[in-house]
Amino acid sequence: MSLVFLILSLLSMAAAVAVKVMFVPASEGINITGAHVFFTLKTPIQDLPITEAQVNSWCVILAVMFLCLFLTSGLKTRNISVRQLVAEWIVEKVTTLVRSNMGEFFEGFAPFIAAILGLSAFSSLSSLLGIFPPTSDINIIAGWAILVFILITYYKMKAGPWIYMKSFGQPVPLLAPLNIISEVATPISMAFRHYGNVLSGSIISVLVAVGLTDVSHKIFSFLPGAFSDFPYLRIGVPAILSIYFDLFSGCLQAFIFAMLTMLYVSGGFPAEEYAARKKRRQERAEARAARANAKEQKAEI
Amino acid sequence: MLELAIGIILGGCALGAGCAMIAGIGPGIGEGHAVAKACEAIGRQPECKGDVTTTMLMGCAVAETTGLYALVIAILLIFVAPGRFVEILMNAVG
Structure with missing residues (x-):
């Protein structure tokens, strides 16, 4: 049963590759055009383009x-498998991270x-499969950032809207416009940063x-026919860059996005x-209950 | 005449992109400072290496933001702006 899930997980990544191979036109040389638009949905408010980035992110x-x-x-309680160990390790690490950065009150934020x-790490790493990484489209990241902004504002309003409004007048009311700008600048x-x-x-x-293609053409131009x-220098050399840009940077940005989410939500x-x-x-509430109690007793008498 | 105007637009966009990336100096210096101080801190207290590294990476990422703003401007100037500007010019000429 569990193997079915693993195969389905691999299949959904294969589906992204298949969509790319079938529907995105191939390009020669430098072509930096952003996500390919598959089709446009007509909605009453606005046209909704379904792009490569969205499909890949799904x-x-x-x-x-x-x-x-x-x-x-x-899941079992004894004789546990490696699979369950990995799952427990992930849950434990994230819970520890959230508790040490956000405190006890926000422990429910771990999931x-x-x-x-x-999502962020896998989206960035999906570029290793040759598909368009969803995180290099501003629309996807902006969606996540707006979600985080709503969370931040919700938790700032927890102590009442008046205290939220008053926090803009700190330290002097004259700085209110700057505070509003810095509030809006957070999600932007x-x-x-991530994108x-x-x-x-x-x-x-x-x-x-x-x-490297041009350089190898210059160097190997003496070879016949x-x-x-053939661009010999393109074999392997760009992969060294890919270790930094795809593996390290992708994972680091995912970590930083999650870290900033935690800090902003718990800090505000x-x-x-x-x-x-x-x-x-x-x-x-206690006073009200006591009053109701007293009334009841009076009525009984 | 039109070729000259389009050439000026393309050249201006390229120069603007180059000038925008001068902003790369700032994050470079700032992150260098942060890493130097982190190295000092780890040298003084090797036992808190993990915490120092995490905080340093966070700080570096936040300091990098200004550089990335410049990068986004440069990318827009190279890949998006020329087409738009030439279109505006063509509309103006008629």
Whole structure:
């Protein structure tokens, strides 16, 4: 049963490759045009283009989901398998990370942080399969960043909207416009950081590959016929760059996105005001209960 | 005449992209500082290597943002802006 999930997970990545091979026109030389638009949905509000980045990101979501199902299928309490050990290790690491960075109150955030980490890392690593990495499209990352922004604002409002409004007037009310700008700049900078890193990696890789083609044509031009046309230097050399740009940078940016999410959400949360508000509410509820009790007793008498 | 105008547009876009990437100096210096201080801290207290490395990577990523803004501007100037500007020129000429 569990093997089915693993095969489904691999199949969804293979589907992304198949879609790329079948529907995206091949290109020669330098071609940096962004995601290929498959078709456009006509909706009453606005046309909705379905792009390569979106399709790939759905495939990555499916792959991660089936991978999780594969890891967690057939859980046991004793005689546990390697698969279950890996799953437990991931859960434990993420929980420790969330608890040490966000505190006890936000412990429930662990699944969300793990989802962001996994989705972002797998999206960046999908470029190793030769498909368009979803993280090098600003629209995908901007969606995640807006989600995080909504979370940040929700937790800032937890202690009441008045305290949220008042936080813009800190330290002096004159700085309110600047505070609003810095509030809006949070999701923008998060989105641009992740997207810029992945996109710059892929652009530099393409430029290096094209440059190496020209250099190898110059060096090997003495070879007869078709031998001189083959770009020998492109074998293996761009892969060294790929170790940094695809493997290291992709994983690091995923980690940083998750880390910043944790820091912003827990940093913006007004813990003291929230505690005070909770206490006030509890006192009010107790007083109401006591009053109701007294009324009841009076009625009985 | 039109060729000259288009040439000026393309040259201006390329020069602008190059100038935008001057912003790469700032993050370079800043991240170098951060890494130097992290090395010092690890030298002083080798036992907190993990924490220092994590914090340093975080700080580097945040410091890199300005450089990435410049990069995005440069990419737009090279790949997007020339087509747009030439289109505007063509519309203006008629």
